[in-house]
Amino acid sequence: MGVKPWLWLSPSLAHKVTPTILRSLNLLAHNDPPEWKSLEWRGIHFPNRLGIAGGVDKNAENLKAWRGLGAGFIELGTVTPQPQKGNTPPVLDRDVANGALWNRLGFPSEGVRKVKTRLKELKRPFAVPLFANIGKNASTPLDQAHSDYIQLLVELRGLVDAFVINISSPNTKGLRELLKTEKLRDFLTPIMESLPADHEPILLKLSPDLEDDELERALSISHELGIDGWILTNTSQGLREGLNFPKEGGVSGRPLAGLSKEFLQKALGLLGSKREGKLVISVGGVMSSDDVEERLQLGADLVQVYSALIFEGPMFFKKVARAQCRQV
Ligand SMILES: Cc1cc2nc3c(=O)[nH]c(=O)nc-3n(C[C@H](O)[C@H](O)[C@H](O)COP(=O)(O)O)c2cc1C
Numbered sequence: 001m002g003v004k005p006w007l008w009l010s011p012s013l014a015h016k017v018t019p020t021i022l023r024s025l026n027l028l029a030h031n032d033p034p035e036w037k038s039l040e041w042r043g044i045h046f047p048n049r050l051g052i053a054g055g056v057d058k059n060a061e062n063l064k065a066w067r068g069l070g071a072g073f074i075e076l077g078t079v080t081p082q083p084q085k086g087n088t089p090p091v092l093d094r095d096v097a098n099g100a101l102w103n104r105l106g107f108p109s110e111g112v113r114k115v116k117t118r119l120k121e122l123k124r125p126f127a128v129p130l131f132a133n134i135g136k137n138a139s140t141p142l143d144q145a146h147s148d149y150i151q152l153l154v155e156l157r158g159l160v161d162a163f164v165i166n167i168s169s170p171n172t173k174g175l176r177e178l179l180k181t182e183k184l185r186d187f188l189t190p191i192m193e194s195l196p197a198d199h200e201p202i203l204l205k206l207s208p209d210l211e212d213d214e215l216e217r218a219l220s221i222s223h224e225l226g227i228d229g230w231i232l233t234n235t236s237q238g239l240r241e242g243l244n245f246p247k248e249g250g251v252s253g254r255p256l257a258g259l260s261k262e263f264l265q266k267a268l269g270l271l272g273s274k275r276e277g278k279l280v281i282s283v284g285g286v287m288s289s290d291d292v293e294e295r296l297q298l299g300a301d302l303v304q305v306y307s308a309l310i311f312e313g314p315m316f317f318k319k320v321a322r323a324q325c326r327q328v
Contacts, residue, residue, distance in 0.1 A: 004313060011092040011101075014310075022062040022314070031068045033128050034321035039301060041279055042201055042228070044129050044161050046302065048072035050292055050320050053283045053304035054133035054166060054205065054231075055103075059110045060118045067128050070317030075304065076115070077133030078166050081151050083111035084137055087171060094253075094310065095243055099287055101307045103235065104249030106171040107135050112155045119159040132156050133164040133205070135172065142174045146190045153194070153202075162200050162279075165191070168207035168234035170250045176207055181217045185225070192225045201228035203279060206267075208233035208259045215263070216270050223271070229279030231304070232263045253307035257285025261298060268299045287311065289323035 006014050033047040040046075051073035052066055060076040067074065086108030093102045109115075119130075134156075136148035149165060156163070167178040167187070178187045195202070204227050210218060219230070235250025236259060245251060264282045268275060282300035286292055287308045295303045308316050 004311070006313070007096055007311075011094050012089065015092055019061050022065040031070070033067055033072060034070050034318070034325075036321055036324040037296070041301065044201075046072050046129055047127070048321065048324070049296060049302050050317060051075060051128075051131075051281075051302060051304050052309070053306040054078055054164060054234075055105070056306055056309060058108065060115045063118075063122065063126070063130065067126070069314050070321055071128060072317075073129040073131065073161075073302065075131040075133050075164060076160075077164070078107050078109065078135040078169070079112050079115045079132060079152060079156070080107050080109040080135050080137045081112050081140075081148050081155075082137050083114070084109055084139075090246075091249075093245060095245070096311070098243060099254035099307065099311050100243055100245070101252045101310060102243075102245035102249050103252075104171045104246075106138065107169065109135075112152055116155055116159065119156070129161040130159075131162045131164050131203070132160040133166050135166045135169065136175070138172055142177060143186075145175075145178060146187050149191050150194045153191070153199075157196075157200070160200065162203060162228070164203045164205050164231060166205050166234070168205045170207070170209075170235060170237045170248075176209070179207060179210060179218050180214060181221070184218055184221050188222060188225045188227070192227075201279065203227065203229040203231055203281070205231040206233055206263070208236045208256065208263050208284065209238060212266070215266060219267060219270050223274050223278075227278075229281065229301075230267060231281040231283060232267055233260050233284045235284075252284065253311065254285050254287055256307075257287070257291070260284025260286075261295070264295065264298055264300055289320045292320050293324075293327075 036048045087106035134152040136145045235252045239251045281302045282295040283304035
């Protein structure tokens with residue numbers, strides 16, 4: 001694996017210092033994003049198929065650095081309407097031997113006002129598409145959750161290329177309940193009805209812990225209500241075998257790969273021709289260039305990483321770009 005000095009730091013210290021290190025990498029910001037397997041979708045140009053997943057740049061602080069490092073698109077957030085601290089520690093851990101991360105952060109967010117200011121300051125065009133991952137405040141009751149998402153969609157309209165509705169985090173009490181059948185319909189209907197005709201695409205991020213029938217219903221209800229695509233998957237509340245992580249919280253990284261691939265294949269099978277014109281993004285346990293290629297071969301339009309950036313480092317995008325360029 002080579003020398004990875006950031007793995008000598010404790011998980012929480014590494015988490016704290018990373019934004020500072022990345023800010024110094026803003027120096028790379030003038031690099032053009034590497035072009036490989038570029039994609040046009042709904043008028044959005046993706047220079048390549050590999051982006052950063054929700055949670056990596058929660059407050060849109062390092063967008064230029066990620067672009068300079070070679071990300072083909074950037075999902076910022078999860079952003080909440082009001083600032084909130086998230087859960088109290090311990091909230092992060094890692095298992096280097098198994099390439100696994102554990103977290104129960106619970107949407108620490110500086111709130112939408114700060115994120116909006118940062119997005120307004122960016123020079124346009126930005127060279128890579130920006131997605132905003134949006135979530136509710138912990139204090140908002142579940143039956144009022146839609147109002148948080150509507151507020152976030154209004155505040156950030158015109159500042160990003162697409163939105164990701166996050167109701168699949170295991171770390172906000174009750175949130176995943178909203179993915180389940182009739183709750184999903186009640187939650188999504190007012191959100192989709194609130195959108196103007198020329199709204200940015202809206203994607204739904206799914207949990208890998210849904211049962212087969214729940215996945216089928218979540219896909220068909222969200223498709224019926226006009227969702228433009230899906231991100232599969234968030235972290236898992238299972239997968240504890242052989243890992244010394246607490247029961248609560250979510251696991252990501254290599255142990256999630258099998259489940260994430262299974263979900264991608266199941267979802268594509270269930271969607272069939274309904275998938276046409278929609279965007280399908282695979283995330284979960286993508287740890288190498290071969291893994292990126294495998295997800296694309298399985299039918300994903302785009303691929304995202306979080307854990308690989310921790311275990312392989314921020315040059316991961318360049319590594320994948322080199323491998324992709326060797327293939328052509
Ligand atoms: C520390 C940490 C924080 C995360 N925060 C978020 C988040 O705020 N919003 C979100 O949608 N997903 C979040 N995720 C989930 C990732 O976006 C991704 O779905 C998951 O980690 C699986 O990908 P990976 O195996 O490449 O890490 C987080 C993951 C980790 C490890």
